[in-house]
Amino acid sequence: MTAAHPYPPGFVWGVATSAYQIEGAANEDGRGPSIWDIFSHTPGRTANGDTGDVACDHYHRWRDDVELIASLGVDAYRFSIAWPRVQPLGQGAWNEQGLAFYDRLVDALLARGIKPHATLYHWDLPQALQDQGGWQNRETAQRFADYAAQVARRLGDRLGSIATHNEPWCTATLGHLVGKFAPGIQDAQIAAQVSHHLLLSHGLALQAMRAVGTRAPLGIVLNQSSVTAATDSEADRQKAEREYALFVRWYMDPIFKGRYPTAPGVSVYPAVHDNDFKVIGQKLDFLGINYYTRIWASSEGLPPPKPHGESDMGWENWPQGLTELLVGLKRQYGELPPIYVTENGIACADRLEGGRVADAQRIEYMRSHLAALRAAMAEGVDVRGFFYWSLLDNFEWDSGYDKRFGLVHVDYASQRRTLKDSAHWYHGHIDAARAATLNAQRPAPALAGGL
Numbered sequence: 001m002t003a004a005h006p007y008p009p010g011f012v013w014g015v016a017t018s019a020y021q022i023e024g025a026a027n028e029d030g031r032g033p034s035i036w037d038i039f040s041h042t043p044g045r046t047a048n049g050d051t052g053d054v055a056c057d058h059y060h061r062w063r064d065d066v067e068l069i070a071s072l073g074v075d076a077y078r079f080s081i082a083w084p085r086v087q088p089l090g091q092g093a094w095n096e097q098g099l100a101f102y103d104r105l106v107d108a109l110l111a112r113g114i115k116p117h118a119t120l121y122h123w124d125l126p127q128a129l130q131d132q133g134g135w136q137n138r139e140t141a142q143r144f145a146d147y148a149a150q151v152a153r154r155l156g157d158r159l160g161s162i163a164t165h166n167e168p169w170c171t172a173t174l175g176h177l178v179g180k181f182a183p184g185i186q187d188a189q190i191a192a193q194v195s196h197h198l199l200l201s202h203g204l205a206l207q208a209m210r211a212v213g214t215r216a217p218l219g220i221v222l223n224q225s226s227v228t229a230a231t232d233s234e235a236d237r238q239k240a241e242r243e244y245a246l247f248v249r250w251y252m253d254p255i256f257k258g259r260y261p262t263a264p265g266v267s268v269y270p271a272v273h274d275n276d277f278k279v280i281g282q283k284l285d286f287l288g289i290n291y292y293t294r295i296w297a298s299s300e301g302l303p304p305p306k307p308h309g310e311s312d313m314g315w316e317n318w319p320q321g322l323t324e325l326l327v328g329l330k331r332q333y334g335e336l337p338p339i340y341v342t343e344n345g346i347a348c349a350d351r352l353e354g355g356r357v358a359d360a361q362r363i364e365y366m367r368s369h370l371a372a373l374r375a376a377m378a379e380g381v382d383v384r385g386f387f388y389w390s391l392l393d394n395f396e397w398d399s400g401y402d403k404r405f406g407l408v409h410v411d412y413a414s415q416r417r418t419l420k421d422s423a424h425w426y427h428g429h430i431d432a433a434r435a436a437t438l439n440a441q442r443p444a445p446a447l448a449g450g451l
């Protein structure tokens with residue numbers, strides 16, 4: 001860390017997870033089925049037929065997991081609330097046992113000095129709502145706002161923040177266009193409509209949470225990438241423009257500019273009602289950004305050169321993209337709300353040997369991405385925190401348990417947790433960052449003898 005650019009005072013250090021990926025206990029204490037239960041139990045949908053039935057068994061081990069989080073020296077923990085756990089049918093009756101689980105978790109985190117940051121929707125729609133059309137159905141947006149208000153009422157006074165959605169692009173595009181995520185639909189028009197209903201639900205939820213007087217800062221988490229044209233050909237340039245419009249601007253423009261973007265070759269748009277953009281454009285208290293890699297735009301399908309290698313997901317390691325993305329957003333959107341990097345991390349082919357996971361590749365990924373983040377901050381981007389994805393190895397959606405993103409290794413047979421080398425590195429980085437910030441705040445010592 002350079003003395004020139006210490007992290008600002010109050011910078012939040014955290015780790016992140018999501019409900020379906022870690023909780024397990026899929027059929028316990030009144031939880032209803034979600035679209036991911038149905039999807040993962042459908043043959044051929046996930047690697048090895050893996051499901052989130054048990055996952056990291058966090059629903060039973062949450063006390064130990066809170067201790068684990070505390071042992072990393074972080075300030076904050078980002079988790080998601082499973083909608084079907086607190087409202088099994090997605091409307092109507094609340095499940096008190098489900099609400100009590102998050103109540104206990106939040107209190108335990110606070111007791112250990114860790115700020116809980118909640119996400120309302122990390123992809124686990126109650127299946128009962130999917131049976132009524134899911135996110136294709138405009139009504140689902142209203143159901144989501146009702147759910148958001150209930151969470152805000154019950155937990156809002158104790159949360160460090162509430163994000164409405166995590167990565168709505170994944171729900172719309174991977175879930176309804178590509179079809180590799182739940183609910184497994186492949187239809188461009190439906191995907192566009194789903195993206196609009198997700199954005200609408202976000203705006204309605206902000207209104208509903210503010211109406212019940214929540215004090216927690218409210219925002220949304222978007223997955224974003226920088227985009228590089230493979231060559232300077234017109235075709236590659238246009239492809240880059242299109243990719244950026246579909247990935248980044250598709251969600252940023254409705255929220256901050258009140259419209260969907262246009263770009264060469266983008267022709268599928270959702271039906272929008274009067275007033276929708278006004279709802280979608282509610283003021284945000286923060287913007288969460290998840291960054292993993294860049295998009296390489298080649299009209300001829302040429303692969304990226306990957307000079308910094310790739311992750312076990314096959315995603316290119318491209319730290320510069322984080323600087324480029326954040327500085328670009330500032331240029332394109334002007335003053336944005338405070339930004340938190342709510343996810344950044346890497347899947348590695350980790351091996352537990354002699355009680356240790358020597359994950360040097362993850363450490364290098366974190367070091368280089370944090371340097372890239374500070375470079376963006378040095379250019380004036382207002383970043384207030386960083387959350388590593390993920391606390392634990394967990395259920396990586398269609399990749400099942402094969403891909404390991406955790407700072408903490410999980411042996412799924414025994415549920416034994418082991419801190420990887422990267423967990424120790426992260427702790428050290430956070431301690432050094434705090435010390436550097438304190439140093440920078442200290443007044444310069446008076447000259448001996450005075451002037």
Ligand code: IFM
Binds near residue numbers: 018021343389396
């Ligand atoms: O595991 C996911 C997470 O659920 C959402 N963001 C990306 C991560 C890695 O793929």
